Amino acid sequence: MSGQGSNGQFVAGNTAAKAKRGYKDRGRQLARLFTDDDVQLVYQTLMQKVREGDPAALSLISRYVAAPPKSAYSPTPFDYNQDDPLSGAQSIMMAIAKGELPADVGRSLIEGLASVQRIREVVELEQRLTQLEEEVEGKQ
Structure with missing residues (x-):
């Protein structure tokens, strides 16, 4: 489509690319299916793949487990005039x-x-x- 209809008004774009309804909560639904044993097995399998040198597993570990720490505020006393x-x-x-x-x-x-x-x-x-x-x- 050219973006405009025969009357000159804009028409809907790529409707095939619109998100399917009901999929936005799929991650949470999937997470509820895992038991603690399942999660432990996933971690063990991931670590085994890391030890074998699997690049995808190494990427996951570096991105999510060994990510650089975000800054955290620690109390910092300062003496100054609050009116200034x-x-x-x-x-x-x-x-x-x-x-x-x-x-x-x-x-x-x-x-x-x-x-x-x-x-x-x-x-x-x-x-x-x-x-x-x-x-x-x-x-x-």
Whole structure:
């Protein structure tokens, strides 16, 4: 099809490629069929294939079992004036530069500081608006 019907309107595209209904939960249904013994057998078979040098098994292990760890946040104390988010961000940047803090964790902390600052600004604007409304009502 050219994409447009005889009246110039667009028509449905490749309807043969549409997903079949009812298949989206197939993985969960299949997983429920496995017993603990079945899962153990799969792991044992996979490890045997890895020992034999099977490339597909090695790929599965490297991708899902021995994957690089995702970063995890560990508590990181920082001393800074909470009324001055700039000093907090600078403290975090210094810790990153010194190697005391991973860059991804530092970025998350700075994003958190920015969020807190935005919330603080909204609260302050709301307070100022309320005060102005009260002043206007008092003058009338």
